[in-house]
Amino acid sequence: MTLPTESATARPQEPSKLRATLGALALVAIVVGGGFFANADWGSLSALFTEGWKYFGLMVQGVVQNPFAEPYSEYWLQALTGMLESIAMAWVGTLIGALLSIPLGFLAARNVAHPVVVQVTRVILNIIRTVPELIFAIILLLPIFGFGATAGALALGVGAVGTLGKLTAEALEGIDPGPVESARAVGANGAEILRWAYWTQVLPEVLAFWLYRFEINIRASAILGIIGAGGIGSILNQAFRYREWDFIGILFVVIVVVTLIVDSISGAVRHRIIAGEKAKSRDEDTASEAEALL
Numbered sequence: 001m002t003l004p005t006e007s008a009t010a011r012p013q014e015p016s017k018l019r020a021t022l023g024a025l026a027l028v029a030i031v032v033g034g035g036f037f038a039n040a041d042w043g044s045l046s047a048l049f050t051e052g053w054k055y056f057g058l059m060v061q062g063v064v065q066n067p068f069a070e071p072y073s074e075y076w077l078q079a080l081t082g083m084l085e086s087i088a089m090a091w092v093g094t095l096i097g098a099l100l101s102i103p104l105g106f107l108a109a110r111n112v113a114h115p116v117v118v119q120v121t122r123v124i125l126n127i128i129r130t131v132p133e134l135i136f137a138i139i140l141l142l143p144i145f146g147f148g149a150t151a152g153a154l155a156l157g158v159g160a161v162g163t164l165g166k167l168t169a170e171a172l173e174g175i176d177p178g179p180v181e182s183a184r185a186v187g188a189n190g191a192e193i194l195r196w197a198y199w200t201q202v203l204p205e206v207l208a209f210w211l212y213r214f215e216i217n218i219r220a221s222a223i224l225g226i227i228g229a230g231g232i233g234s235i236l237n238q239a240f241r242y243r244e245w246d247f248i249g250i251l252f253v254v255i256v257v258v259t260l261i262v263d264s265i266s267g268a269v270r271h272r273i274i275a276g277e278k279a280k281s282r283d284e285d286t287a288s289e290a291e292a293l294l
Helices: 018-037 042-050 052-064 072-108 115-130 133-145 149-173 177-185 190-226 232-241 245-275 277-293
Strands: none
Touching: 042 052, 052 245, 072 115, 072 149, 072 190, 072 232, 072 245, 115 149, 133 149, 133 190, 149 190, 177 190, 190 232, 190 245, 232 245
């Protein structure tokens, strides 16, 4: 019987952390250098811990006041109305992005379109994804449609096309080729194959993408409103301009609470769509096991 050698029983050498350390140091240097070249006033950072609590207290005072007393009843009404407008902007923008992303997703899928068409479409989607919704609103839409929710909804819709189109293309590329071959074998034409062999397989996943984008658009709509594109962001911008801290606190509470509620509902719907019949069958099996135990 031979005993294991020392080299065989020795612990493996720990990987070097030099690359990760250098990367972290480079990131810190970039942040500090960016602040230096931006003429940041680092001395005022301490005011965040001294003056910040004062403004936070003023915002809390607005939230804890009687919501049915003047002027707080008007504040809550304006906040809820603006938030509903932001949700409407996000919903319309998501619908626009979803409808436009369907054909672009098919054109960007390697197993559907010609390679040249795929490359051109993917370049277009990449360009759209690199431009923030804020830039679309400022440069293209606000000069055309003016200030208001219309420009905000269109900016959200155009911005969603790039992401939804890419995700749709990737979902199409990952389908099971069996139904496609079966449809071709029975003589289905191109449109029928795209509708029943491709689109049917990816529809649940694509719907989940749309709902997730709707959640993102709700947050983005508040930012767009700051530049005058409607929604609760426009009201928040006016409140900051006039230093109405109690009103600002109410606006923040409405944004956070409504966003959390919408995210929870959307997340539950997305889970149900993705789980589909599997979740239903698991529930039925669990119920059957419980009945058997009883």
